[in-house]
Amino acid sequence: MSCASGPGGGLRYPLRCREPWDEECEKEAVCVIMCASVKYNIRGPALIPRMKTKHRIYYITLFSIVLLGLIATGMFQFWPHSIESSNDWNVEKRSVRDVPVVRLPADSPIPERGDLSCRMHTCFDVYRCGFNPKNKIKVYIYALKKYVDDFGVPVSNTISREYNELLTAISDSDYYTDDINRACLFVPSIDVLNQNTLRIKETAQALAQLSRWDRGTNHLLFNMLPGGPPDYNTALDVPRDRALLAGGGFSTWTYRQGYDVSIPVYSPLSAEVDLPEKGPGPRRYFLISSQVGLHPEYREDLEALQVKHGESVLVLDKCTNLSEGGLSIRKRCHKHQVFDYPQVLQEATFCVVLRGARLGQAMLSDVLQAGCVPVVIADSYILPFSEVLDWKRASVVVPEEKMSDVYSILQSIPQRQIEEMQRQARWFWEAYFQSIKAIALATLQIINDRIYPYAAISYEEWNDPPAVKWGSVSNPLFLPLIPPQSQGFTAIVLTYDRVESLFRVITEVSKVPSLSKLLVVWNNQNKNPPEDSLWPKIRVPLKVVRTAENKLSNRFFPYDEIETEAVLAIDDDIIMLTSDELQFGYEVWREFPDRLVGYPGRLHLWDHEMNKWKYESEWTNEVSMVLTGAAFYHKYFNYLYTYKMPGDIKNWVDAHMNCEDIAMNFLVANVTGKAVIKVTPRKKFKCPECTAIDGLSLDQTHMVERSECINKFASVFGTMPLKVVEHRADPVLYKDDFPEKLKSFPNIGSL
């Protein structure tokens, strides 16, 4: 439409509309529609001047009506739609009070008490989950009902705010399914987060009448506050048969290892209070106890610690003399001094988390949030998510009988380890404690990991804070291993049409004793490779691979023909390397199979004037790259180059027809964290930058291009992975005063 011809290219300045109807033209959408009518106008311009004023008014009214109608239609069409999609179009707007009521007869069945010997392979039906390509379990949530007994008395509060949040989180996640027949895990909407708010027997009856209950198989219950006075059981008392329990406050006696999931007790303060992250390091108090309602024996022990160690220990209690009772939960007192809770936790290095009536304490979450290292004194307590989280890294567990020694135990921890723990504590809170959603998703992930163990999240992914994940390198070839010499290497020669030179390279390389196969990558689509009979006759298999496109990355494709781990990439004009040099290169690669082992070395330098990286090929004392015109490397790097190269580097290389070797150097250094190994002395090399081009200017162009590559790749990798070293590898007796004929590799470094 002509309207869209403004300078912005879009609808922002519909020029033609603006001129006649300047005032009205305020909203873009309006403009569009007006434009339509203008177009109408333009079609019959001759009529209008001849019309009488009356008719003109008539026409204008008519068009205004049409216009208004169109606007209204537009509003109806688009406006309400956007409101509803943001408010979830599909979901019925209802009140919790309107949910259907279910009456439970007094004699309806009750599930078995709960089987302590349950394990995933005995009580869980994995066949419901099946194999699925995404390796994700499907979770179904039962519809919310209100359960009443024979007398119409409710069994419990219908649903708590937290349980509603929890079910919402599951429903919004990838795990959710609304198809009960495809589900692998069932979550009842019966809220059992707090045992004290429900009637045990009736709740059990409500569970038993769920449509897929089947003895609780594959059902998951969430409970944070188990047990009740006086003896406070450490697991939910509601009979639940085989159902899995995600519980806060398990003890070793009630926790079914590998079946139940130990979860945190959610602290409502997580959402209410914003404690900004405080860097690790020494804090005002060494040890703090801020729990209220502690048993007098524990309080005595703690106060004894305070007496012994003075200022560095702070033992707080609830405030008795505060006027406003409502806020007392956020205040703590020591003698007459008043402290804000949980802010005071940020002032301490270690925070005591003692067993109260229950093992699980919501306070643990506050402590972690404050970046304070929890000192957990609660024998037999199963820490939250301990199946996957490494609590040794974030907490100190002290047996109750050692409580009096707690100070000396903590003092023996090196400062570096304490700082590590402070960071880790805060990270655990951020990742797994801070919201009901985080708790729910971590629980489902743990169950998911059990069902699809081969796709499980690794220890590092669960436990390493993002900073560590970024800074560290996990070498894909981490096992120290010297591959057997007998395996040999596969030489891959990339060629276009220099047949004569290619044949010479083939003949030379075939003299290397450890060569086991030779692969020629024929990169010329317009010309056929020479006939079979014309190729040099060599002692190892020779294969020619024809490529579909003349791309440099074809050299690094993981061809099925490569059967050895070692690959020698070699250009079709590298005829100056001796057989001794190549064999020695292979021997060096065997000792460093995770590195690029090559002949001509290059260096990257920081250009302080230009403020960027520069490529250097002069005679330097350092190397950080080797050219892949002749280099040994592990074939796994071919896979990485072809399928895992970050960003658009591969395309960049193919488009520029340059720098594939620099890209490979970046890739290997980035993934292994190690430097290249340059082998044997420098010799006059036929390489792109020293021979193909005569004359200085072209040479310089080439250097500029290579420098550009380094800068481009460094920005894609987000770092400079190349490592600079000052050594190269020579045979043990190289240039030693020793009879040449006794040396293993005499012909090294000859020009």
Place this chain on the structure above:
Amino acid sequence: MQSWRRRKSLWLALSASWLLLVLLGGFSLLRLALPPRPRPGAPQGWPRWLDAELLQSFSQAGELPEDAASPQAPHGGSCNWGACFDTSKCRGDGLKVFVYPASGPISETHHRILASIEGSRFHTFSPAGACLLLLLSLDAQTGECSSMPLQWNRGRNHLVLRLHPAPCPKTFQLGQAMVAEASPTVDSFRPGFDVALPFLPEAHPLRGGAPGQLQQHSPQPGIALLALEEERGGWRTADTGSSACPWDARCEQDPGPGQTQHGETLPNATFCLISGHRPEAASRFLQALQVLAALQEMSPARVLALRQQTQFLWDAYFSSVEKVIHTTLEVIQDRIFGTSAHPSLLWNSPPGALLALSTFSTSPQDFPFYHLQQGSRPEGRFSALIWVGPPGQPPLKLIQAVAGSQHCAQILVLWSNERPLPSSWPETAMPLTVIDGRRKVSDRFFPYSTIRTDAILSLDARSSLSTSEVDFAFVVWQSFPERMVGFLTSSHFWDEAHGGWGYTAERTNEFSMVLTTAAFYHRYYHTLFTHSLPKALRTLADEAPTCVDVLMNFLVAAVTKLPPIKVPYGKQRQEAAPLASGGPGPRPKPQAPAPDCVNQIAAAFGHMPLLSSRLRLDPVLFKDPVSVQRKKYRSLEKP
């Protein structure tokens, strides 16, 4: 007429536009008026309640902290670490283990296991001073069963070690004793208290053990993806190509030719499916979970990582009975240590927790092995440790050469001879500490607390090095902090004629050891040398001083599974005044230690850990035809 026509067209236009309006507007109005119906296909999620904000919290304010407390820990029927183990006896230097002597005649295996524990750093001879009392329950075949030991005390602080499933009837209640056994059942196993052991064959090597058979990192192309254990002990393999359903009933009746391998040999496959004692259950399992499909989807990176990890775990913890027992003790020691236990990284990456002592440090950065995983670098300075044996001349020239290095942080002189300490030492800017040694050769590798850097340059008073050589060697060491970087080398070889290992210090095309009279290595190896080597080996080194080099090289090679690194050494001195080795008196050439030394140490290690290297690391421009002015380490090239 014209006006009528005009009016007619007007009405037409008007009604048309109204019709349009009604159609479009009415439709939207209709949609508003009717309650929305869910779109088919889209999942209907948990409702957004109108009154969600009004819902009550699961715990009322004040309820959480106001709980009444009861000081009794919850109790159950079985043991856990806190309840049944008394750590108060384990203060000080870690886990001390007392082993009950066998009553009556014992088998050779039993005897050797006892000897192995007695030689370890855990052992103590006094049951009173021990924190753990170990009861070996070994001799499955002799049918001999242990009786109730003396200090039983309901089994408190006891570990009952069952390497093989014992046919013994339970002669006494295990009570509070920990049990370490193979394949414990879920019902009897107490997590965090008992220890699960691998199921060991009768013929499992006692120490050392064969290294893993993995020869290459990635799987060989063309080998089977999965091998399934069969009922009669053979293996059946399935390849990716035949995976449509090789496991259904039909396939089982007609296994293709060559698919079944019989006998003891392990199958040549990427994955092996082990199903305990019920192979028939495994094939059902396969059908249900479609293991094959899952394996095929696994990325090459993951397969690579898993392959390597199996090898590492085998080598570190499984390959010999001794390793299994030491691992068990290490696990228990970690429980006692609490916060100073091994971090997970140390257990799970090479060289493993048995070789990365938590008594040295719990920070991975302090070890030479984990710099990559930690994103850290070894420290940029070294300490020179000069051993002065007889005749006891202060090594003045050497001190000056070393002190000239920009990387040197301190010099330590280990005075280890009969002469009195000289009163004056050369003036250097470098801090110089003199340690009065105890005249034992193994003192050279004692973890002196005065050594404050990661790197140690170990020297003999008669060594002769230039500052350039020291500088270059140190820069190389920084790239390989877990290896030894040395100047002079020697080799081991298999001597067919004598049927044993031989040793040569001749210059050859390869080497497997560097002389510690001039070598860089990480200070952690002093801790390992002193605390993890069996006492017998350190005694051997003291008695035959030339063995100490070999022993240190064995130790480092066993830990790293890599050869040492050689750097260039000035030629003229190499001929005229070679580096001396440990023994007394100057010699023209480093004297070969008695060949027995290599064999004795190899026997104690249980295998030959030394590996040969064929390369030397030189400066990049070493002896290149370019102006000497451009070279950083030019004095290395002086003729």
